[in-house]
Amino acid sequence: MHHPDINLILATGGPGMVKAAYSSGKPAIGVGAGNTPVVIDETADIKTRCGVCSDV
Numbered sequence: 001m002h003h004p005d006i007n008l009i010l011a012t013g014g015p016g017m018v019k020a021a022y023s024s025g026k027p028a029i030g031v032g033a034g035n036t037p038v039v040i041d042e043t044a045d046i047k048t049r050c051g052v053c054s055d056v
Helices: 015-022 046-055
Strands: 009-013 028-032
Touching: 009 015, 015 028
Parallel strands: 009 028
Antiparallel strands: none
16 A cells, blocks of 8 residues: 555455555545445446446
8 A cells, every 4th residue: 555656545345454545645445345346447438337337
Protein backbone atom coordinates (compact mmCIF):
# COMPACT_ATOMS: atom_id res chain seq x y z
CA MET A 1 0.00 0.00 0.00
CA HIS A 2 2.98 2.29 0.30
CA HIS A 3 4.51 1.84 -3.17
CA PRO A 4 4.98 5.23 -4.87
CA ASP A 5 3.17 4.10 -8.04
CA ILE A 6 -0.06 3.33 -6.15
CA ASN A 7 -2.48 6.26 -6.29
CA LEU A 8 -5.72 4.56 -5.15
CA ILE A 9 -6.40 1.58 -2.92
CA LEU A 10 -9.52 -0.53 -3.40
CA ALA A 11 -9.74 -2.67 -0.27
CA THR A 12 -12.02 -5.67 0.13
CA GLY A 13 -12.15 -8.01 3.06
CA GLY A 14 -12.40 -7.73 6.78
CA PRO A 15 -12.32 -4.62 8.94
CA GLY A 16 -8.55 -4.86 9.46
CA MET A 17 -7.81 -4.72 5.73
CA VAL A 18 -10.18 -1.81 5.15
CA LYS A 19 -8.78 0.08 8.16
CA ALA A 20 -5.22 -0.44 6.88
CA ALA A 21 -6.21 0.98 3.50
CA TYR A 22 -7.85 4.03 5.07
CA SER A 23 -4.79 4.55 7.29
CA SER A 24 -2.29 4.33 4.42
CA GLY A 25 -2.33 8.02 3.56
CA LYS A 26 -3.51 7.26 0.02
CA PRO A 27 -7.03 7.70 -1.35
CA ALA A 28 -8.92 4.51 -0.53
CA ILE A 29 -12.26 2.88 -1.19
CA GLY A 30 -13.19 0.20 1.31
CA VAL A 31 -15.91 -2.40 0.93
CA GLY A 32 -16.75 -5.23 3.26
CA ALA A 33 -16.09 -8.90 2.81
CA GLY A 34 -18.10 -10.47 0.00
CA ASN A 35 -18.48 -7.23 -1.95
CA THR A 36 -16.49 -7.77 -5.11
CA PRO A 37 -15.49 -4.55 -6.88
CA VAL A 38 -15.61 -4.08 -10.62
CA VAL A 39 -13.16 -1.67 -12.22
CA ILE A 40 -14.02 -0.43 -15.71
CA ASP A 41 -11.38 1.78 -17.30
CA GLU A 42 -11.38 4.05 -20.33
CA THR A 43 -10.61 1.18 -22.75
CA ALA A 44 -13.74 -0.81 -21.89
CA ASP A 45 -16.73 -1.44 -24.12
CA ILE A 46 -19.23 0.01 -21.63
CA LYS A 47 -22.35 -1.65 -23.07
CA THR A 48 -20.75 -5.10 -22.99
CA ARG A 49 -19.16 -4.70 -19.55
CA CYS A 50 -22.28 -3.36 -17.86
CA GLY A 51 -24.24 -6.31 -19.20
CA VAL A 52 -21.69 -8.76 -17.81
CA CYS A 53 -21.66 -7.02 -14.41
CA SER A 54 -25.43 -7.07 -14.08
CA ASP A 55 -25.61 -10.79 -14.97
CA VAL A 56 -23.52 -11.84 -11.96
